[in-house]
Amino acid sequence: MSINVNWDLDSIFAGGSQSKALADFLSQLTADLDSFEATGAPASLTDETQSAWVDAIQTLFDLGARLHQASAFVGCLASQNVKDERALQLMGQTEQLSAKLGALWTRYQAAFAEQDDAAWTNLVTNTDLNSVAFSLNKTRELARQKMAPELETLANDLATDGYHAWGRLYDIVSGDKEVEFEGKPISLGQLQSKFYDDPDRSVRQAAFELFEQSWAELAKTCALALNFQAGFRLALYKHRSWQSVLHEPLLNNRFSAATLEAMWDVVDAKSAKLLDYFDAKAKLFGIDKLTWFDVDAPVGQVTKTFTYQEASDFVVDSINTFDSAIADYCRMAVDQRWIEAEDRPGKRAGAYCTSLPLSREARIFMTYNGSYNGMLTLAHELGHGYHGWVMRDLPYGARRYTMSVAETASTFNEMVVRNASFEASRDDQERLSILGTKLNDAAAFLMNIRARFLFEQAFFDERAKKQLSVDDLNELMLSAQKTAFKDGLAVYHPLFWASKLHFYITHAPFYNFPYTFGFLFSNGVYAQAMAEGPAFHNRYVALLRDTGSMDTEDLAQKHLGVDLTQPEFWETAADRVLADVDEFVALAEKVS
Ligand SMILES: [Zn+2]
Numbered sequence: 001m002s003i004n005v006n007w008d009l010d011s012i013f014a015g016g017s018q019s020k021a022l023a024d025f026l027s028q029l030t031a032d033l034d035s036f037e038a039t040g041a042p043a044s045l046t047d048e049t050q051s052a053w054v055d056a057i058q059t060l061f062d063l064g065a066r067l068h069q070a071s072a073f074v075g076c077l078a079s080q081n082v083k084d085e086r087a088l089q090l091m092g093q094t095e096q097l098s099a100k101l102g103a104l105w106t107r108y109q110a111a112f113a114e115q116d117d118a119a120w121t122n123l124v125t126n127t128d129l130n131s132v133a134f135s136l137n138k139t140r141e142l143a144r145q146k147m148a149p150e151l152e153t154l155a156n157d158l159a160t161d162g163y164h165a166w167g168r169l170y171d172i173v174s175g176d177k178e179v180e181f182e183g184k185p186i187s188l189g190q191l192q193s194k195f196y197d198d199p200d201r202s203v204r205q206a207a208f209e210l211f212e213q214s215w216a217e218l219a220k221t222c223a224l225a226l227n228f229q230a231g232f233r234l235a236l237y238k239h240r241s242w243q244s245v246l247h248e249p250l251l252n253n254r255f256s257a258a259t260l261e262a263m264w265d266v267v268d269a270k271s272a273k274l275l276d277y278f279d280a281k282a283k284l285f286g287i288d289k290l291t292w293f294d295v296d297a298p299v300g301q302v303t304k305t306f307t308y309q310e311a312s313d314f315v316v317d318s319i320n321t322f323d324s325a326i327a328d329y330c331r332m333a334v335d336q337r338w339i340e341a342e343d344r345p346g347k348r349a350g351a352y353c354t355s356l357p358l359s360r361e362a363r364i365f366m367t368y369n370g371s372y373n374g375m376l377t378l379a380h381e382l383g384h385g386y387h388g389w390v391m392r393d394l395p396y397g398a399r400r401y402t403m404s405v406a407e408t409a410s411t412f413n414e415m416v417v418r419n420a421s422f423e424a425s426r427d428d429q430e431r432l433s434i435l436g437t438k439l440n441d442a443a444a445f446l447m448n449i450r451a452r453f454l455f456e457q458a459f460f461d462e463r464a465k466k467q468l469s470v471d472d473l474n475e476l477m478l479s480a481q482k483t484a485f486k487d488g489l490a491v492y493h494p495l496f497w498a499s500k501l502h503f504y505i506t507h508a509p510f511y512n513f514p515y516t517f518g519f520l521f522s523n524g525v526y527a528q529a530m531a532e533g534p535a536f537h538n539r540y541v542a543l544l545r546d547t548g549s550m551d552t553e554d555l556a557q558k559h560l561g562v563d564l565t566q567p568e569f570w571e572t573a574a575d576r577v578l579a580d581v582d583e584f585v586a587l588a589e590k591v592s
Contacts, residue, residue: 002309003308003309003312003334004337005308005340005341005342005368006337006340006341006342007076007080007337007338007339007340007363007364007365008336008337008338009073009076009077009080009363011359012069012073012356012359012361013025013073016077016084017074017077017084017086017087017090018086022070022073022074022090025066025070026070026090026093026094026097029063029066029067029070029097030097032063032066033063033097033100033101033104036056036059036060036063036104037100037104039056041056041107041108041111042056044114044115044116045115045116045119045120045123046119047119050119050122050123050127051127053123054123054127054128054129056108057108057129057136058128058129060101060104060105060108061132061395061396061397062396063101064101064396064397065357065358065396066358067094067097067098067101068355068356068357068396069356069357069358069359070094070097071091071094071095071098072354072355072356072363073356074087074090074091074094075091075354076340076354076363076365077090078091078348079340079347079348079352079365080340080347080365081346081347082346082347082348083346106152106153106156107149109139109140109142109143110143110149110152112136112139112140112143113140113143113144113146113149120140124136124137131394131395131397131398132395132397132398132549134398134548134549134550135397135398135400135548135549136397138254142251145240145242146240147239147240151239155236155239159232159506162232163229163232163233163506164506164507166225166226166228166229166232166504166506167225167229167504167505167506169221169225170221170222170225170501170504171501171504173218173221173222173225174188174218174222174499174501175187177214177218179191179210179214181194181206181207181210182203188211188214188215188499191207191210191211191214192207192211192499194207195207195208195211195293196293196296196297197296197297197298198297199297199298201285201287201294201297204293204294204297205291205293207293208291208292208293208491208493211499212493212495215495215498215499216495218498219470219473219495219498220470222497222498223468223469223470223473223498225504226459226468226473226497226503226504227463227467227468229504229506230459230460230463231463231467233245233509234460234463234464244257245457245460245509245510246260246457246510248509249508249509249510249513249514252402252403252508253402253403253404253513253514253517253552254402254404254550254551254552255404255517255551255552255553255564256553256565258565259552259553259564259565260513260517262564262565262566262567262570263513263516263517263520263564263570264450264453264513265567265570266567266570266571266574267446267450267516267520267570267574268450270446270571270574270575270578271446271447271450271484271486271574272486273578273581274439274442274443274446274447274486274488274578274581275486275488276581276582276585277439277442277443277581277584277585278290278295278443278488278489279585280584280585280588280589281294281299281436281588282294283588283592284299284588284591284592285297287490288490289488289489289490290488290489290490291489291490291491292481292489292491292492292493293491295440295443295448295489296440296443296444298433298436298437299432299433299436299588300428300429300430300431300432300433300434300436300591301429301430301433302371302372302429302430302433302434303429303430304372304430305370305371306370306371306372306374306375307370308341308368308370311368311370311374311375311378312330312334312378314375314417314420314421315330315375315378315379315382315413315417316330316331316334317420318416318417318419318420318421319379319413319416319417321420322416322529323529323534323537323540325537325541326386326413329382329385329386329389330382330385330386333362333364333382333385336361338361338362338363338364338385339363339364339366339378339381340363340364340365340366341364341366341367341368341378342367342368343367343368343369343370344367347365347367348365349367350365350366351364351365351366351367351377351380351381352364352365352366352381353365353381353382353384353385353388353410355388355399357396357399360392360393362384362385362388362389364378364381364382364384364385366378366381372421372433372434373437375417375421376414376417376418379413379414379416379417380410380411380413380414381410382413383409383410383411383412383413383414384406384409384410386409386413386544387406387408387409387410387544387547390541390544390545391544391545391547391548394545394548394549398548398549399548400548401547401548402514402547402552403508403514403515403518404514404517404518404521404552405518405521405547405552405555406518407515407518407519407522408518408521408522408525408543408544408547409522409544410522411518411519411522411523411526412522412525412526412529415522415523415526418434418437418438421434422434422435428587428590428591429591431587432584432587432588432591435580435583435584435587436584438580439580439581439584441519442577442578442580445515445516445519445520446516446574446577447484447485447486448484449512449513449515449516450484450516451477451480451481451483451484451485451496452480452496452500452502452503452512453510453512453513453516454480454483454484455476455477455480455481455496455497456503456510456512458476458479458480459473459476459497462476473497473498474494474495474497475494476497477492477493477494477495477496477497478492478494481493481494481496519577520570520573520574520577521552521556521573523573523574523576523577524560524562524569524570524572524573524576525540525543525560526576527572527573527576528560539559539560542559543555543558543559543560546558546559552564553565556569
């Protein structure tokens with residue numbers, strides 16, 4: 001049997017976007033949501049009302065799982081054919097249901113906060129809700145730290161036009177901008193990939209200069225958007241009596257300020273090692289010092305291509321030498337056609353893995369183009385799939401994990417495959433390229449992301465006192481980049497605060513440090529796995545299973561035996577990442 005490059009969606013709902021089964025599923029879901037909304041919240045929590053509370057909360061989770069199933073499926077339809085109008089309509093329908101369910105949850109969260117402590121403890125300890133107690137307790141804790149429900153509702157309503165709108169304004173202003181490069185009109189996003197990825201340095205330089213100039217033209221508007229959305233957030237935090245701007249993102253990621261500090265201290269102490277990598281790379285480029293537009297540029301070359309069959313075999317085989325259960329999962333996902341990999345027009349860009357909670361399966365979307373990077377993407381997304389697979393039998397309310405641990409299994413898979421391809425390669429240019437991409441990741445997570453964090457922290461400190469001008473923001477960014485890159489670059493990107501969309505994502509403040517956390521966390525897990533061999537498997541699975549029901553520190557203590565608030569774990573992880581530097585330097589000398 002030959003391998004199939006298209007996924008199977010019909011086994012979930014037959015008939016694509018015209019599916020009768022899906023239409024029926026959605027109308028039943030809508031009806032159930034409406035009737036649940038109509039019943040209203042149960043009366044205060046007592047022994048008498050306890051079972052009504054259990055039923056209501058389980059219904060909320062059940063509605064969530066069903067909506068998740070439908071949304072994931074509809075998302076798949078929309079990605080496989082961007083011209084499928086019916087899929088877009090269905091997406092609008094599931095988004096409306098999501099908003100409705102979100103509002104119901106908000107009402108319940110406020111109600112959780114108001115219930116008596118003893119009655120609440122009894123509810124989440126001595127009933128069927130026990131298996132989702134962690135998530136319910138977290139929800140209640142958060143609601144208790146907020147303002148009175150009517151004030152939160154007001155703030156939430158005002159946020160649409162007074163807060164999130166600044167992010168939307170930014171999207172529109174930056175998305176509309178077109179420039180002419182090499183005789184053709186291109187978007188700023190396309191221009192950015194030119195200066196990051198183009199192997200020709202003069203192209204990168206020209207693209208970067210035009211990029212800075214274009215953002216300088218937009219900077220005044222961006223600065224206003226950034227100032228006003230930060231002002232909104234600071235005012236809201238003040239009314240909630242939240243002392244630190246990190247309070248919310250740390251809660252969202254389920255770890256403490258002490259852990260964050262321990263991690264950044266180690267990054268600060270260790271990242272200077274990357275300057276050896278920068279020096280070797282600069283020599284390869286024939287320059288004295290790297291610039292902002294050289295850091296991510298490719299070195300060496302992987303000329304080999306792989307058919308989809310070869311790539312999936314290589315992924316499965318390399319993982320198999322390490323852990324046969326993960327390899328079996330990957331083989332199954334390929335064979336059962338859970339992956340859409342075909343390279344054809346009309347598909348959306350990018351790659352993702354989505355879970356189907358009711359089917360207890362996943363679907364992976366990508367466009368496999370035969371490249372080495374394509375193979376890594378396949379390995380990465382299969383890691384996400386495996387994470388969901390080991391959690392598939394848990395209650396829906398215990399299956400949701402945060403951004404900080406979401407990349408554990410995906411990064412892990414990627415590392416296994418990268419290392420296997422490095423070992424298998426006999427070509428120096430290829431080996432150089434493989435190490436180069438690994439170290440580019442290291443520079444991104446340890447330096448670039450750290451610069452974003454340092455900037456954002458300094459920005460909020462200043463913003464509490466005054467409104468910042470374009471020059472103020474440029475200065476803060478330049479200083480953050482110099483610190484994070486250890487003065488290792490000849491040219492920086494002071495307008496990064498304007499060009500980086502992440503600073504404008506109002507739904508996830510400080511959209512930066514969870515990336516570094518996830519990267520180092522996964523490397524730390526990988527280091528333990530390497531040290532222990534096959535015996536690590538059961539602990540790995542247990543760790544992944546608990547990602548939806550523990551704080552990150554507890555998770556690491558229980559399954560890895562480490563204290564994340566102390567430097568040791570982070571040091572081991574950073575050393576693993578930086579171990580490639582000397583090998584790269586030696587190889588670079590050999591090829592030049
Ligand atoms: Zn990922």
